[in-house]
Amino acid sequence: MTTQTPPQTPNHExxxxxxxxxxxxxxxxxxxxxxxxxxxxxxxxxxVYWARRIAVGDVQELPPATTKGKPSK
Incomplete structure (x- = not known):
C-alpha cells in the first residue's frame, strides 16, 4: 500500500x-x-520572460516585502 500526498498548491512567493x-x-x-x-x-x-529581463539587467528584482509590524530593536 502506498501513501499518497495531497497536491501542493503553488507558493505565492x-x-x-x-x-x-x-x-x-x-x-x-x-x-x-x-x-x-x-x-x-x-x-x-x-x-522565462521576466527571468531574462532580470538576467540582462532591464529590471531589478526587489527583495520580498517584510511583514508589517513593530521594527525589531
Missing part, C-alpha cells in the same frame, strides 16, 4: 516577483498588453 525598471530603461509588460512598466515597478509572474 515562488511564483511572483517584484521588479523595477533599471535606470534609463523602458520595459514592456506582456501580461498588460505591452504597456510600459511604471517607474515604481510592480509584481510580475516569475517566468
Amino acid at each position: 515562488c511564483t511572483r516577483v517584484h521588479v523595477t525598471p533599471a535606470e534609463g530603461r523602458a520595459v514592456r509588460m506582456p501580461e498588460r498588453g505591452h504597456a510600459l512598466m511604471p517607474a515604481e515597478g510592480c509584481e510580475v509572474p516569475r517566468n
Whole structure:
C-alpha cells in the first residue's frame, strides 16, 4: 500500500516577483498588453520572460516585502 500526498498548491512567493525598471530603461509588460512598466515597478509572474529581463539587467528584482509590524530593536 502506498501513501499518497495531497497536491501542493503553488507558493505565492515562488511564483511572483517584484521588479523595477533599471535606470534609463523602458520595459514592456506582456501580461498588460505591452504597456510600459511604471517607474515604481510592480509584481510580475516569475517566468522565462521576466527571468531574462532580470538576467540582462532591464529590471531589478526587489527583495520580498517584510511583514508589517513593530521594527525589531
